[in-house]
Amino acid sequence: MADDPALTGDEWTLASFTGAIHRGGVGLWAWSPERRLAQLDSLCRAFWGTTEPLVGIDTLFTKVNAEDRHGMMLDWTASATDPQPYSFDFRIGEGAEARWISARGVGGDAGRVGDWVQAIFLDITDRKRAEEAEHLLTAELAHRVSNMFTVARALTAIVAREAKSTPHFAEDLSRRFGVLHEATTLATRSHKLDQGNVRLRDLAERILAPYQHDANITVDVEDAAVTSSDRINDYAMIFHELATNSAKYGALSAGGRLTLTGRIDGDAVKLTWEEGAAPSGAAKAEGTGFGSRLLKQTIERSLRGSFQRIIDDGGLHFAMVVPVK
Numbered sequence: 001m002a003d004d005p006a007l008t009g010d011e012w013t014l015a016s017f018t019g020a021i022h023r024g025g026v027g028l029w030a031w032s033p034e035r036r037l038a039q040l041d042s043l044c045r046a047f048w049g050t051t052e053p054l055v056g057i058d059t060l061f062t063k064v065n066a067e068d069r070h071g072m073m074l075d076w077t078a079s080a081t082d083p084q085p086y087s088f089d090f091r092i093g094e095g096a097e098a099r100w101i102s103a104r105g106v107g108g109d110a111g112r113v114g115d116w117v118q119a120i121f122l123d124i125t126d127r128k129r130a131e132e133a134e135h136l137l138t139a140e141l142a143h144r145v146s147n148m149f150t151v152a153r154a155l156t157a158i159v160a161r162e163a164k165s166t167p168h169f170a171e172d173l174s175r176r177f178g179v180l181h182e183a184t185t186l187a188t189r190s191h192k193l194d195q196g197n198v199r200l201r202d203l204a205e206r207i208l209a210p211y212q213h214d215a216n217i218t219v220d221v222e223d224a225a226v227t228s229s230d231r232i233n234d235y236a237m238i239f240h241e242l243a244t245n246s247a248k249y250g251a252l253s254a255g256g257r258l259t260l261t262g263r264i265d266g267d268a269v270k271l272t273w274e275e276g277a278a279p280s281g282a283a284k285a286e287g288t289g290f291g292s293r294l295l296k297q298t299i300e301r302s303l304r305g306s307f308q309r310i311i312d313d314g315g316l317h318f319a320m321v322v323p324v325k
Contacts (some may be wrong), residue, residue: 002188005310013029016138018041020126020167021120022041022042022043025043025122025123025124026043026120026121026122026123027041027042027043027046027047027120027121027122027123028041028045028118028120028121029041029044029118029119029120029121030042030113030116030117030118030119031057031076031116031117031301032115032116032117032225033077033080033117033168034115035115036056036057036058037054037055037056037115038054038055038056038057038060039053039054039055040052040053040054041053042056043121044121047092047099047101047121047156048060048092048124049063049092049093049247061073063092063093064090064091064092065090065091065092065093065094065098066094067091068089068090068091069090071088071090072088072090075087075103076103078106078107079105079107079108079111080117080151081105081108082107082108083106083107083108083109083110084106084107084108085104085105085106085107086103086104086105086107087101087103087104087123087271088103088107089101089102089103089128090103096300096301096304098127099123099124100123100124100127100128100129101121101122101123101124102121102122102124103119103120103121103122104119104120104122105117105119105120106119134320136297138292140237140294141258143294147277152177156173164303168241170197177210181295189234193248197226197227197228197229198226198227198228198229198232199223199225199226200221200225200226200227200235200262200269200271201219201221201222201223201225201262203227203232203235203239204219204221204260204262205219205235207236207239207240207243208239208258208260211243211247211252214252215252215256215257215258216255216256216257216258217252217259217260218227218258218259218260219260220259220261220262221260221261221262221271222262222263222264225262225269227325228325229325231302232305234298234299234302234303237294238295238298238299238320241294241295242273242318245276245316246258246316250276250315250316251275251276251315251316252275256275256276256315257275257276258273258274258275258276258280259272259273259274259275260272260273261274262266264324265321267323267324268305268319268321268322268323268324269321269322269323269324270319270321271319271320271322272317272318272319272320273316273317273318274315274316274317274318275315275316276314276315287288292309295309296309299320299322303322303323304322304323305320305321305322305323306320306321307319307320307321308320
């Protein structure tokens with residue numbers, strides 16, 4: 001197979017054609033069902049992380065993401081005999097750095113040249129990540145709408161306990177809903193807030209403002225802990241998710257204790273969110289579901305950090321570490 005030549009001259013040659021499709025993210029490959037070998041051109045070798053042009057397919061299978069491997073092996077094997085056009089997608093590698101590949105061709109004798117079934121690999125990583133982001137955004141919107149109703153009920157109950165009169169109740173509730181609206185807008189919008197860095201303490205205090213009068217809240221985040229404007233949406237979603245869950249299940253639901261601490265440690269920002277046990281009769285958060293997936297997606301993939309979340313009889317213990325950008 002030709003390897004990455006430049007497209008020159010007025011005539012299409014095999015070499016210039018290969019170079020052109022490589023620039024479009026398309027690699028050429030073939031495999032022999034009888035010998036269980038695969039031929040890979042230079043781009044396909046880059047996809048698979050190998051320098052060998054001839055590789056055993058069982059070796060390639062070990063590089064496929066564990067979640068995709070079984071189905072991908074069945075589709076790959078079927079292409080040897082099924083005379084239909086095929087297209088199957090899979091990931092090479094694990095975690096956030098996995099590459100999405102689409103295998104496409106015609107199976108059976110129609111796709112054979114001698115012993116080899118010929119096809120293409122197409123890099124579809126960008127498209128898959130865009131689809132994943134769109135699905136996450138849609139699910140996040142539904143999740144937040146549901147949460148907003150729950151938080152609205154919680155704030156109404158909090159204000160009702162302290163209200164001295166109907167006008168006082170209406171004024172206090174309206175004020176809290178206004179601050180909550182600001183925090184939610186901040187947490188979900190995709191545009192940059194402003195130029196320069198934003199202190200994480202200011203961001204956290206803004207999001208926690210609707211609960212300040214009814215819970216023992218301490219925000220102890222040092223001034224050096226800041227985020228650039230292109231990452232503020234990620235931190236806002238994290239704080240908002242933690243505050244929402246606390247208002248539903250934890251310290252913020254009935255005047256409990258909450259401490260948010262933030263420090264710079266070398267090249268990392270370390271944040272801890274500690275809150276006391278939920279009040280008697282409150283539902284218990286299990287730490288699963290969309291909210292936990294949102295935290296995982298935001299902290300691990302977007303911010304390239306890590307976190308630990310423990311819920312026990314003492315309350316919620318949440319810690320995250322994110323590299324300083």
